Amino acid sequence: MRGVYTLLFVSDPVPVKKAARKAAPTKRKHSPPAAKRERVEMHGLVAAVLETEVFATKLKGLGGKKEIVLDHVTREARAFAVAVVMGHVAKAIPGRRLWVLCPDVKTQDALHAELMVWGCPALYFPRQSALDLEALQDPESLAERVSVLSRWREHAPDCPLALVVCAESLGETVPAAREIENQRRTLEVGAKLDVEAFLEELDGAGYERVPVVMERGQFARRGGIVDFFSWQAEEPLRLEFFDDELESIRAFDIHHQASIRRMERAGILLQISEAAADEGKVEDYLLPEDIVLMVGGDESRPCQVRIVEDAAPGEMVEDYGTAIHENPLGVFDASDFVLHEARRKQFQMQVKEWQGMGWRTVVFFHNEAEKERFAELSETLEMKPLESLLGLLYRGFTVPAAKLAVLTGAEIFGRHQHTRRVRGSKLDDPETLRKARDVLRELRDGDLVVHADHGVARYGGVSTRIAPGGRREEVLVLHYADEAKFFVPVAQAHMVTRYVGVGGKAPALSKLGGASWQKTRKSAEKSVEEFAAKMLTISAERQSVTGYAFSHDTKWQVEFENSFLYRETPDQLRCVEDIKADMESPKAMDRLLCADVGFGKTEVAIRAAFKAVMGGKQVAILVPTTVLARQHWVNIRERMSEFPVTVEMLCRLTPKKNEKKIIQGVREGNVDIVVGTHRVISKDVRFKDLGLVVIDEEQRFGVKHKERFKEMFRFVDVLTLSATPIPRTLYLALMGMRDMSTIETPPPNKQAVQTMICPYDERVIKQAVDMELDRGGQIFFLHNRVMTIEKVAQRIRELCPRAKVIIGHGQMDEELLEDVMHTFVDGRADVLVCTTIIESGVDIPNANTIIIDRADRFGLADLYQLRGRVGRGGQQAHAYLLLPRDAVTAGDARKRVNAIKQYAGLGSGFKIALRDLEIRGAGNLLGTEQSGHIAAVGFDMYCQMLKQAVNKMQGRRVARPIEVALRADFLVQTEALMVQAAAGATPAFLPSTFIEDTRMRITAYRQLGEVMTRKELDELESQWRDQFGDKLPHAVTNLLTCASIRLAAAHAGISDVEIKDRKLMLTRNGKLVMIEGRFPRLMEKAGHKQLAETLVMLRSL
Template structure:
């Protein structure tokens, strides 16, 4: 489909007298030009017309008071060939917030820097932007550094420069203003670039420059050059300093009399002293909005629309229909009668509303209105990066005093890392003051103890038998649990279900019409669900993922597949509010297709409910979405093929029993908003069909978090800031006794705000009415306890204030904070604490943890981990939770995986089951450094990985590699993060490869003595004829190791 040729859509208007006169005035700069009566639908088109006039000004500022409108304009201007850059409003932060928001500040300075350098650009900003503080332009131009691939640069000089400018040297870059050095690699996160940079040197030559992801620490993209300011600029100037004399300033306003801009665009009538009336220029909604599904289902309205297209065509109008993607366009063409495709030109892009320009005989129509989808603009922050945070509590995140589990010796307390004579050791303290020193290369045997909350367990006794008994009991219980899971799975496999047909053309078009880019996890979950549905065995799949990570789209696609295969679909939700939200989402997504989607809950009238029940029985209702009302005995389906259960853990035991009864032989897809740990997912993979979605969608913006003493000025400021941008606010106060008092205080502080109160002592019906009102925008503030459900998506609520944040655990705070920031809008979480807590007593540790959490560093990962453990508890049930408490979560998962593999007859491979010795191998760095010419070194040199915790992490990764594929992935990751691998590291990896290959074919030990290769398997050595050991031809240690690997590979 052709991209818009902007000239074709702009030129006809530019030649009309209404427009030509004004455009000439704009070009000459002769006074103020007003475009009045301009409907918001046509604003981006008018702007494009002004900016592409034959004599355009090279630089333009477009001023609009609403951040949402600016985002919409940026998206719609692209349709007309104009690239505009957003200048975010300054985030000054609320009182007491020292660093308001590094991400927003970085994006702002980046935009200003572009303005300083650019000869041609279009900037979208607020009307008062020129008065806002900003770095002086000359300050941005000084202290800059330019890096180019292949250029010469002394790395030590750059390190000195970074230190002098206030950058902090760290073992791992985790935030702006930090740098890390590892061999020939320098990682740095400058103040004002979107992603941190990894610069790899070969001596003094820059060999490569890569952007990398903070969470995974892996490179994301190669770049040929990078430029950034070394200094963190002071705000000693104003944005007006970036305004040049010939810049064009255009303001969009509802009050033209207050504007000083060169060009004013307004929806109001012209003021008599400024301009003639322009009301003939643009009209909106030429045929009125369609509701979702009407265009497909109401033939009369569709015919009227096609007749209008035919009239415009007959009268020589130029008509365009703007589609979000190819799938939408293909479906639209299918719905039109033959020959009518010549009536319009299809365009690809973003357009929220339709408009006409009668004087130019131009009609620009939006598919969002035709299909009844009132979508938000799909602009995302220029610096939003996909973060798939690995919530893995490795020893990097274990601090002195934390509880750890050694798989052989039990639960102890970590007391640090010490350097022994020739290697480092982890120190673990046990009961009665006993301690254990674990060599660093056995770090994989030690993991952080994670239970299920509650009190800490007792430390194990070193050398006692109690731990062995505890572990044996856990192993037996886990084996029973795994056997039960596999039995249930086997029983379900014998049931005969319905095999849905392969994807149809409609399915393909439907998937193409999705307005966002699917994440890899989401695509995998969709693929797995569809494969299950096409099988004759009934599906029983669990999809786990955080709120807002795209589980609903997985359910929508499964439902659409069910319907197009001729089956009915039931969607069960725990609450009416969630059911209504799903109903709206499903209707909008399927509005292009003749699918009847009904809602069944207690807010429906008796006649509506009767019609739905009748439609389910006669098959005229394709999809029904409802609460447990769907489980009532009066509900009968004509041909139910799929049930989707959202938040299963929130239904009662009776409801769950009813699920088993009703859904035995149909496909069942269960959604859970509590993420589960990857280790548990891997352990259960063979026993339960599960899909996990760990990757946030690309428009999920990190929530800016502030910790501050309770201050009513802060509260007023935060609420007013949100209301000013048209948003809503959560205020969390977790005490029902005093909630009405807090309501009265909020009403005094922000009298203009509408407030709703919700808490757990309300009747269920009353609480649901409160939630429904807030979701529908009937209030500005929801004052509530933690009872407010997490599954509900309120994209307009983007500020949350949490009173007495010190009373919540990190996992609670993480989940509460996750309720905002879902619509691509910048979101704010403000944690309010009693003033005295910041200065006194044991509370300091708590505050430190919360502050650490705000940085999205390791605290965030631990919070995520704790939350996942709860998900694990929900999934596994009470008995298994007791085993987790006894032996810790990591060991539980390892044993569960072994049990599942064993019961399925799969031979578990553990690299440490095969030992390796060679008389030439030197595994201790100290011994090798004494005589470097002797033997083959195989270890992680301290000079290569200086930070001990990084070394511990590296040893764990090495021990966890299960096969050659994982080992190769590890080598790529290490090369990326740490640069060229030194010889000792390469040799250690070769030894690991040999042990993996040997374990895979059941070899217990490999030893090289002189030229002899001694391989022990099945209780005996492998001999050649005449009881001779195989001999190696090579004589150099490195080549001998390589030859041994080749021989084992051939076994």
């Protein structure tokens, strides 16, 4: 597996940028050769240090018995020192592996990230996160640890490699090396493999048989295709067999269930049992020839190399040549280098001094834009040009022995990027949850459902019944009021949707055959039409208002966007384009931007604000609380620090003397951007030339404030932000009524929150708090009872005396609660004991642990939202769900694990919860009255009604293709009817031999029923070929042709298609379509050919 290690080298540390808008200058792209040059230069810096006499002499004895100490190495240079040691090992003693032991997780994260910058191949070994008590560890965590150990054992001798590990992890339990070796198998294309025996082996190894593989440790079989997800793998595999020959191996994407690439061979790990998981220790993997490098920490632990900050006892620093010092310039405050002459002179003097002594001075920039910006600013400085490289270094340092000074753009401009560790698995990230829920929408027994014609029922599963004529057919069983039952053929599964309301109260079951459902439906339809009319009127009024048309992007706009420290998601870029198009239009903008917390909507708003300032306009950013105001002010000020933009804050935290100056600056136009609470819309605050208003969380402002918004901002561009995601179906239904943009994809490298389930145990609480404090983080402790919250907080103080514990809950005075939040956000407290009232919009990157007391009292959607409050920085986040002891220990082990999976977010529970959470967002957006109708008819049906109402009012009568009636005298559309069909009948259905699992067949029918375009149909066909086999049965190809006919008919306005005696009878607007006074006659005789001919005719209409 040598190829694995090539992935560990940093191929290009520069964030990949998308092409700019046509009106903007083209952004510079970085070709692979340039990336390679950067990497060579980085290695050149390491080589330059290795060539110095002091370092060469010091490292000469490496590999012997004597410990080598690299003394007085500043924290910022630890990774560089490790890179130097790795460079020496690769050159002098090749093939030796390097263990890099770190004193804590924070150091481990930073070291691993920076080693990648220096081009050093390194594996990151995650710490055991389930504590050593009765917690159930997240299998994803165990799988990741096993994956790292597996790759570490397979290390190729000619490839240098480091394992970055927390020193305390050496004693943690892991599967023994022999266990991993015994359970390893290799699969190769063309090899003979007994499929049944292989499946039995998977089953015996503890793999779970499922219809759709979504997690590690699962497998599924569909005819000649076997999907499975090995414990140590980064992605699942799809094996396609012809008899017992393995025809192909494909890696596939669990989000879309689509194959992504072919492989000739693959290694798999059959079993890591719970017993085997504790048989070995991490230190057992340490071989005698391995080199151990200790970064600070425990001096009693034996190692070959030690890197420390302090000088060795009895040794003078000036006599010690391998010292690496911190950057003597310190860190520039935001805007200092840009605006302050004194700081620029200090920088110039220091660099000239280095250059005069023959030093090599290198500056690392995050991206090309930062490099270009520095080049512009340094034109006024009288000194020789500096070397520049691209890489995400946090701080600079100097190596006097090598006459080397390394600086970073972040230090110069006062901006820093959080260290983010890339986690290999993305099984639990929001993008996975969003897309996977469409794959796992199968109904469960007992679910509330809505049948389009008969109303709310309770789902009773799939059954087989004897249909008229003695045929057996599969049906969905629906239970209605008064113990009535209704049977829906599987082929009509699209008529049934899972019921989702907006409140916690379950609706009453409908009465089968009664008039109440039709009344409810008509009432909802009438209200929806009124709502749509109102929304369209508001939209039309807004469109008639003439605003200010901003010009196209300036050069500074391009530079500003290029200076973003992270890679934008496609959704972010699309939203930026939408907003810019609105701003450049003469109509006043009124756009809603929806995104989950942490998905980057603030950056989108900041770019819009910068564009407005570049256009000579002022910007007001309104937020509901002082906590958010301060956070936005700090972020925007830092983000724009490289440009002459004045950003101020107005809220109760602003000192009175400053407040007067700011208000005057706003009036005179000296303040470009003002961030604040409702203080910004006070009568004494008057803008000289307001061009853009950004309103964050509008629903949290009062009615009076909203009325003031309408009065003040009628002629300016308005961008409203919402942190609650909304369902895509509603988004599509509202298109045309309100300008909306959504961000549905998370930022790159967003790590999943590791979730542990445990009985309430004070030892768990103490260890969880101590572990977070050890890495300098903060903790949420959620206790949702105000009466006992003080008592709980006091107990935490007793358990963890070094932690500063504060309390926050909804019954506190509003200003006092905000002060509590400021204390926590500023890092002046370690543990916040709180109720659910604490706002979720605040970004606290340093809060990486949440402990939820009595997690069983929360719904899955609540747990999903609460869990999302941690893990917004670069650190691995942890969620501990404390349950009553009997809830964890009840039942046998298998049942306990399955019950707990829903809380851990490993099954589909959280995927469904995310959808429920989105529905709440829908309720917020649509208002109370519409929420009532959603509750009555269910969300999916409501969205269909809304979309139809909008289409009707805008003159677009596009029917859903599935609603087009299709009949043919030769067509058989169910498997049950095919048994007794006449010779020559044409089948058009999904045979049970093609999709064996009934639930998957239901899902497939539903997917087909929701297809709206030819492109979607083609994609669905490709998906079926990939998942179920490339050779589709005739019944399936005919079914797809029928779907194409319905699509073509719907787009031609045809509501009814009938083929009888080779005559084609089409109905449009209630009238039959005739050609020259007669029905068109089909030339073909065979049924499947008549379908194809019908399709050609419909497409020609």
